[in-house]
Amino acid sequence: MLNATPVRSQKAARVIDRMSKKLNRQIAGSLAACVHCGLCTSSCHYVQTNPDDPTYAPAYKADRIRKIFKRHFDWTGRVFPWWVGAASVYTDADLEELKDVAFGKCTNCRRCSINCPMGVDFATANRMMRGLLVSVGVMPEGVAVVSKDQWEIGNQMGVLKEEYLDTLEWMSEELSAELEDPTAVIPVDVADADVVYAINPREVKYDPRTIADAAKIFHLAGESWTMPSEGWDMTNFGLFSGDDDLGGAVARRLYEKVVELRGRKLVISECGHGYRSTRCEGPNWAGMDVPFEMESSVLTMLRYIREGRITVDKSRNTTPVTFHDSCNNARSCGLYEEPRELLDLVVTDFREMYPNRSENYCCTGGGGAMSMSEYTPRRLKSARVKAEQLAATGAKVVVTSCHNCVDGLSDLIRHYKLDMQVTQLVNLVATAAVVPARVAVPAAAGRPAPSLAGRRILVVDDEPDVLVFYRSVLEDHGATVVEAADGETALALARREKPDLVTLDLSMPGTDGGMVFEALRRDDTLTDVPVCIITGRPELRRLIYDRAVRPPEGYLDKPVDDETLLRNVRKILEVT
Amino acid sequence: MSELLHFAEHRLQETALAVMASVYALRLVWLFRFRAGRDRQAPTGSRPPAMARGLLYSWLNVGMPWAMESTRTQAGLYAQFVVFHLGVTAAILLSFVIPYAPHWLDSRALVFGFEGVIGAAFVVGLMRFYRRLSQPTMRAISTPDDYFSLALLTVWFLLAVLAAPNRPETNEPILLAYFFMTAFFLLYVPFSKISHYLYYPFTRYYLGRTLTHRGVYPIRRGPASAAVEGRRVLAADAHRRPERSPTC
Incomplete structure (x- = not known):
């Protein structure tokens, strides 16, 4: 009996059709030229943390795309598909497998590309594959949500x-x-x-x-x-x-x-x-x-x-700092020397990270990985490479010129329990900037901080130390603080105390913060109570923003310092 | 010399070369049918980027083992690469020397040279085969073409070593095997991964053009990347910076 030609799903057919329009000479060359030498393998942070799993190797991942290219666009693959590893995609399940590789096993950091002797730019090919999958609606949920926000609201976080x-x-x-x-x-x-x-x-x-x-x-x-x-x-x-x-x-x-x-x-x-x-x-x-x-x-x-337009005093930044080069800045835009020159002007103790500049490792949250919560365990496992890099510097602060890296680094620092903070150059420059006499603030002329007297704040967190910290900071500034260590207690206290503000942790045993948040919003007597989310797990944002209720009034990433906490609480309560 | 050997050394090789060139031409036509991407961004740097230097860097990259971490940290593999490709060059050269300048091989030194270089490439071929079979990652990324191409070249190296003395009177079967194998090699190459060198100028051109335009090429390394590569680094190095003009 003859084998029947497999029926191709509509989505798979569209991916192949659109691939012909997306391919350019650079990508076609990259897909045709790989010799499977394996030299790129060790350049990938996923491989380094999964040495026994060949499916993380850049050449293997690239082959998932290459096989389609060869089957449909390269005549050796058309004539001898088995011989050159060419194969097509037929089902939606095939596309899901591609999604897992293109989104879940690569951050498009381009480190393998600059380590390929042939000049094969896998990151560019992988981005093309992502685009093809997105065009047929096959993508991680987070990618769909963020893309929708950027299309419809004009920015990727849905800020009105x-x-x-x-x-x-x-x-x-x-x-x-x-x-x-x-x-x-x-x-x-x-x-x-x-x-x-x-x-x-x-x-x-x-x-x-x-x-x-x-x-x-x-x-x-x-x-x-x-x-x-x-x-x-x-x-x-x-x-x-x-x-x-x-x-x-x-x-x-x-x-x-x-x-x-x-x-x-x-x-x-x-x-x-x-x-x-x-x-x-x-x-x-x-x-x-x-x-x-x-x-x-x-x-x-x-x-x-x-140019002398601002004067800086580097003695205001004495904590040991290191610098993390963002992949997009350093490896794709050549922006890596200037941040170091700037750091040299505004900090006293700079410690280089190795490898660095265009050879640096990804923060592991790049390529949109922070919005793909389904791959979080994978991401954090691969982050061990970065954690070891950071720890080896002995610095207490890691500076980066990328918000995505701030989130990625913060997350891995928490996960690997590193004693480090993440900041950006703008923060260091602003701290070091000397305010000239014409706008100088007399030492004794500072206005007293606005008091939170009369405000009742419910703080919800399952970590006792965090509750103690919030209570002491807020009570020192006049607020009345009510504490809850779990979701059920939080809801009961909210209904009883009718607070002016709720600060809410997301990750809690039992009723998690997302459920508490929705319950607060759906309770007619509490729906107007402002909520400030304070979480150490930014990937859980979707617990909040995916809910069909009004978004929270504030959001903070842990660890949060007293100044940040107070500033945000005052802002939400409109205490000026 | 038998007529068969004469045919194998001349007509067969010329035909195989002509076929190979034709298929290569078709390959290039195929590649050029894909549109070339255009980079509209302003160049990085206050001055126009040194495009010629960047492209040269990209093209010569493979000859600069210090330029990439993958070759710096895997010196053994890089050395294998060099020996293997020198072997290919020598074996091809030999296929021209034997029919067109056989008197060169009167020099024992030159014969030893061919035998040494191609013999080393044969050993590397065996090592590469072992690596491809023994490492799970290499197995996972290997196609039948990868195995066959490597096996083909390795056997071809062995035949080239044996053919190098060029003694048709005593060794004609080996010479016949070498030239028939060379012809097969020439015919097979355009259809296989061995044709990668045809694409090399293009892939490295486009990557080099983009990364030079954006100020990434030539890659500048921090003073002590070697620290993670197992070499001792002086603490003083940490304060040195590579020189670079302002960008953007």
């Missing part, structure tokens, strides 16, 4: 315009207060500025201090600058999802806003994939030549110091 502008206003007030200078503000939509500053929505959502720090530096430098009210997201999930249409739309949105404002230069805040997407890939995806200059804020800050 009001929320963004409110945060800028808040940070503006913080800056004015810090510098005792009413002119120290964040200008929005000012036309003809020399600098238009674009940021990562993570800064609005989880790390607004970086916005205030950048604003402080622009102000001290006397820069003519502005932030756009729309199109302000310089990140681009199209880089991770492989969706060039999304990449082009997002990039165009930002470019058009800069043109509309007649900005002379677009300065991109510290973000590896944002920098690569906006400065390098964006013009290609958008199919337009960008009529203004673009640079990383790292270069802007370095220039300000070199």
Whole structure:
């Protein structure tokens, strides 16, 4: 009996059809040229932590794509498929297997690409495969959610315009207060500025201090600058999802806003994939030549110091620091020397990490891995390479110029219990920046911190030490604190005490934070109580944001210091 | 010399070479049918990137074992690569010397040279075969073409070593085997992974163009990457930086 030709699913047929449109000479060459020498194998952090599993080897992963290419586009594979390892995809299950490789076993860090003697750029081929899978709806849930937000809301974290502008206003007030200078503000939509500053929505959502720090530096430098009210997201999930249409739309949105404002230069805040997407890939995806200059804020800050526009005192940053090169910055954009030059100016104790620059290892949260919670165990296992790298430096602070790396590093530091903090250059420069006399704050002239007296705050966390810390910080500033160590108690106390604010941990035994959050929102008597999520597991964000209820009023990553806690609590309670 | 050997050394080789060249031409036409990507981004650096230098770096990369971590840290494999490819070059050269300049082989030193280089490549071929069979990762990424190509070259090296003295009067069967094998090799190469060298200039060109334009190539390493590669590093090195012009 003759073997019947397997029936191909509609999705599999579309993937093959679209592959013909996506292939360019560079990718075709890469797919044709691999000799399976295996030299790239040890360059991958997944391999180093899974030495007995050959399916993590870059050449093996590339072969999952190559076999389709050979079967359909290379005539040796068409004629002798078995001989050259060519094979097609037929079922949706085949596509799911490809998804597991393209999204779950590779962060597109490009480390194997620069270690291939043949110049095979597997990362680029893998991004192409991601894009093909996304085009037929085969992708991790997190990728779908984030892509949807960036398509529909305009930024990848679903930050609403009001929320963004409110945060800028808040940070503006913080800056004015810090510098005792009413002119120290964040200008929005000012036309003809020399600098238009674009940021990562993570800064609005989880790390607004970086916005205030950048604003402080622009102000001290006397820069003519502005932030756009729309199109302000310089990140681009199209880089991770492989969706060039999304990449082009997002990039165009930002470019058009800069043109509309007649900005002379677009300065991109510290973000590896944002920098690569906006400065390098964006013009290609958008199919337009960008009529203004673009640079990383790292270069802007370095220039300000070199030109004497800001003065820095490195003795304010004495903790030993090391620097983690983001893959996108260092390996795909050549931005690796300037951060070190800047660090040399603002810290006293810099310790190099090895390997470094374009040979550095991925933070292991790259390529959108932080949004793919199904692969978290894999990611954290592979992070051992990075943890060992970090620990070997002996530094207490790891500096990086990438928000994605901040999350990836923070997560692995918690997982491997390293005694380290993660920060960015903008924070160090703002700390080291010397405020000149004209805007100097007299030592005794600081305003008393706004009191939280009369505010009742329910703090929920299953770690006793954390509860003690929150209680002491909040009570020291006048708040009345009620504690709960689990979800059930939290709900009971909330109904009884009617707090003004709930701070909520996500990972708790029994009723987890996500369930408590939804219960609070669905309770008519508690639905208006603001909630601030404080979690040590950012991958659990989806427990909150996937729920069909109003999002939380605040979100903080652990570990949280007293200043950050108070600033966010005051902001949510509108205590100024 | 028998007519058969004369045919094997001349007409057969010329035909096989012509077929190989034709298939290679078709291969290049095939590759060029894919559109070349365009990079619209502004070049990295205050001055135009040294594109020629970057491309040269990319093309010569394979001859600079210090340039990549994969070759720096796997010196044994790199040495095997060098010996193997020198062996291929020598074995091909021999297939031209025997029919067109046999008097060269009157020199015992040259014969020893061919035998030594190709013999070493034969040993490397066996080592590579062992590696491909014994390592799970290598097995997982190997196709029948990978095994066959390696076996073909290894046997061909052995025949080349035996044929190098060029003694048709006493050793014609070996010479016949070598030349028929060479012809088969030439015919098989364009259809196999051995044709990788045809793509090498293109893959390295496109990767080199992109990474040079973006300021990544030539790769600059930190002063003491060697620390993780098992070499001792002076603490003072940690304060040295490679020189580099401002970027962006």
